[in-house]
Amino acid sequence: EAQVTQNPRYLITVTGKKLTVTCSQNMNHEYMSWYRQDPGLGLRQIYYSMNVEVTDKGDVPEGYKVSRKEKRNFPLILESPSPNQTSLYFCASSPYGGTTEAFFGQGTRLTVV
Amino acid sequence: QQQVKQSPQSLIVQKGGISIINCAYENTAFDYFPWYQQFPGKGPALLIAIRPDVSEKKEGRFTISFNKSAKQFSLHIMDSQPGDSATYFCAASIALGTGRRALTFGSGTRLQVQP
Numbered sequence: 001e002a003q004v005t006q007n008p009r010y011l012i013t014v015t016g017k018k019l020t021v022t023c024s025q026n027m028n029h030e031y032m033s034w035y036r037q038d039p040g041l042g043l044r045q046i047y048y049s050m051n052v053e054v055t056d057k058g059d060v061p062e063g064y065k066v067s068r069k070e071k072r073n074f075p076l077i078l079e080s081p082s083p084n085q086t087s088l089y090f091c092a093s094s095p096y097g098g099t100t101e102a103f104f105g106q107g108t109r110l111t112v113v
Numbered sequence: 114q115q116q117v118k119q120s121p122q123s124l125i126v127q128k129g130g131i132s133i134i135n136c137a138y139e140n141t142a143f144d145y146f147p148w149y150q151q152f153p154g155k156g157p158a159l160l161i162a163i164r165p166d167v168s169e170k171k172e173g174r175f176t177i178s179f180n181k182s183a184k185q186f187s188l189h190i191m192d193s194q195p196g197d198s199a200t201y202f203c204a205a206s207i208a209l210g211t212g213r214r215a216l217t218f219g220s221g222t223r224l225q226v227q228p
Contacts (some may be wrong), residue, residue: 004156035218040122042202042220043157050213090156101147102216104156 002027006091006105013081013112021076021108023091031094032074033058033102034066036087043090049074081112116140117205119219126226132190134222136203139184145206148177148188149218152199160201161188193226200224 033048045058049068065077092102147162163177176189203219
């Protein structure tokens, strides 16, 4: 089954404690991205990756890091989480170039206290 | 600035009624307009999409109306059902060159269809 898998689904952490949210896709897509979803703000792109070892900032990259060492994986790293990063996070993948349809994971609800 | 404005923020419709969600954009370089549907606890999924060279696209009970001159597009859900209750996002896609594209989302509309 074609899918984007995120882990964990839920995470509660404390301010400043580094964390990683994993994302994996099995569709051989070149393009992957991370979004955060906040009430009234829709989906805002954090980072995206055009291919292995190629990453770039989206609209709201501050406080986040990503890496793309393998085509299928695109982890999101919060080096020092803060309460304003409490949000619902989605990983998405698309065929080359971020074309038309984005396939989303099921989301990770992060709470930073 | 690449921006898509969506309204209303929330919508309550009776079963069998028509749900209408509106979006507007500024950048005329947008060339693809998808709508995503998100159920609670799930990620968004592509529902229906339209290109600006057509004024309307229909798939079952879902119709996109597109007004290029007004830079507006809308989603109509005919005969709305409780199972349609979800959050709907409009989006607009733009080519960035070298094969890359960017997808900009609206703020979302939470639709509740009452039985």
